[in-house]
Amino acid sequence: MEDQLVYLALAGLFGLFMAWGIGANDVANAMATSIGSGALTIRQALLVAAVFEFSGAVLAGGEVTSTIRRGIIDSSYVTGEPELLIFGMLAALLAAAVWLLIASRKGWPVSTTHSIVGAIVGFGAVALGTQAVAWGQVATIVASWVASPLTAGIIAFFVFNSIQWLILTREDPLERARRYAPLYVFVTVTLITLITLFKGLTHVGLTLTTLESYGVAIGCGAVVALIGRWFVMRIRVDKKADREFHFATVERVFAVLMVITACSMAFAHGSNDVANAIGPVAAVISVARTGLVEQASPVPIWILLLGGFGIVLGLGTFGRHVIATVGDRITALTPTRGFSAELAAAFTIVFASGTGMPVSTTHTLVGAVLGVGMARGITAINLGVVGRIFVSWIVTIPAGAALSILFFYVLRFLFG
Numbered sequence: 001m002e003d004q005l006v007y008l009a010l011a012g013l014f015g016l017f018m019a020w021g022i023g024a025n026d027v028a029n030a031m032a033t034s035i036g037s038g039a040l041t042i043r044q045a046l047l048v049a050a051v052f053e054f055s056g057a058v059l060a061g062g063e064v065t066s067t068i069r070r071g072i073i074d075s076s077y078v079t080g081e082p083e084l085l086i087f088g089m090l091a092a093l094l095a096a097a098v099w100l101l102i103a104s105r106k107g108w109p110v111s112t113t114h115s116i117v118g119a120i121v122g123f124g125a126v127a128l129g130t131q132a133v134a135w136g137q138v139a140t141i142v143a144s145w146v147a148s149p150l151t152a153g154i155i156a157f158f159v160f161n162s163i164q165w166l167i168l169t170r171e172d173p174l175e176r177a178r179r180y181a182p183l184y185v186f187v188t189v190t191l192i193t194l195i196t197l198f199k200g201l202t203h204v205g206l207t208l209t210t211l212e213s214y215g216v217a218i219g220c221g222a223v224v225a226l227i228g229r230w231f232v233m234r235i236r237v238d239k240k241a242d243r244e245f246h247f248a249t250v251e252r253v254f255a256v257l258m259v260i261t262a263c264s265m266a267f268a269h270g271s272n273d274v275a276n277a278i279g280p281v282a283a284v285i286s287v288a289r290t291g292l293v294e295q296a297s298p299v300p301i302w303i304l305l306l307g308g309f310g311i312v313l314g315l316g317t318f319g320r321h322v323i324a325t326v327g328d329r330i331t332a333l334t335p336t337r338g339f340s341a342e343l344a345a346a347f348t349i350v351f352a353s354g355t356g357m358p359v360s361t362t363h364t365l366v367g368a369v370l371g372v373g374m375a376r377g378i379t380a381i382n383l384g385v386v387g388r389i390f391v392s393w394i395v396t397i398p399a400g401a402a403l404s405i406l407f408f409y410v411l412r413f414l415f416g
Helices: 004-036 042-060 062-070 082-106 112-127 135-168 173-200 210-233 239-244 248-290 301-318 320-329 335-354 361-375 383-415
Strands: none
Touching: 004 042, 004 082, 004 112, 004 248, 004 301, 004 320, 004 335, 004 361, 042 248, 042 301, 082 112, 082 248, 082 301, 082 320, 082 383, 112 135, 112 248, 112 361, 112 383, 135 173, 135 248, 135 335, 135 361, 173 210, 173 248, 173 335, 210 248, 239 248, 248 301, 248 335, 320 361, 320 383, 335 361, 361 383
16 A cells, blocks of 8 residues: 555554543543542652553453444445545544643543544544444443443442441541451452453453452452551551541541552553554554455554553643642542542443443543542532533534544545
């Protein structure tokens, strides 16, 4: 195919740009609760993201990538003109990345999934016709944008209420926190491990029976719970801090737990949202190399690594703007509240990733934070900030589509 090297170079460049945008916006969302509650510093959050975002992207990112790459546009419409798919996917990547740059600079926590799906639908409808868009698949994805924050919010609501009932309302909250904290860790790690083993590792050749999967998950949960217990038991009572705030030491216990949930959240995010950057890249590379539009093609490991690197880079260089919005301005976060939100969001995202459903980390985490806020009453939520967030979500889809159409025509003019 003519201009093959140019297409490959642009795919890598735009994919890296898109991954950077995901790091600046969505990873900032994922880490904001940990930073906003004081459990992690920005430097520590970057280290967590570097390790676990990479792991999630490489080990569990394949299922969702296949949905983004080939589930939204019916590729049979471009069989005779494979260049159209290349132009479209490049335009979608660039459009979504530019919008994420704008939104991140403004501190708007928008959805990267909205951005890329809207961009792909935009070019598909213009270049191939509305009949080429798999509207059923798009409707399913849109439904997940409602279901995921609702699910995460409900889970977060009940997790935080369980913490209040088991620990915070008791006469000896610190002792009860030490008793129940390992149980929360065990549940968190077991669920994340189990869902990952069931759904996330099929494309790397690791296959376990159901019984083996349960055994590995329970084993991982038990080991990490014991490690968490060791750290929790080493926390000393700060009598001065406890006089100023009755639950100060208890919150330090949950700060330890938040480190664990932050790792889970980063893994969950990497497994799901890396697809927004590398799905279109994989499609461009496959078509450019073979000249054929295939429904299925393997995702090279270097693309997954490119996505993971770009995500970490975006968080480190530009993530502070969105962190300020989600971590501080929706509702006041403490480690107990942040833990509840992160556990609920991580579970929701990893489950969605395993089923191949590209949900929005932004929607899920904001839903979880709102769930925690609702557990304390509607007055605990900054409704003005929430309203602006909702508006930014609505604007994202048409913005991605419009930019994608513009860039598609520019690329087609330059190379067509």
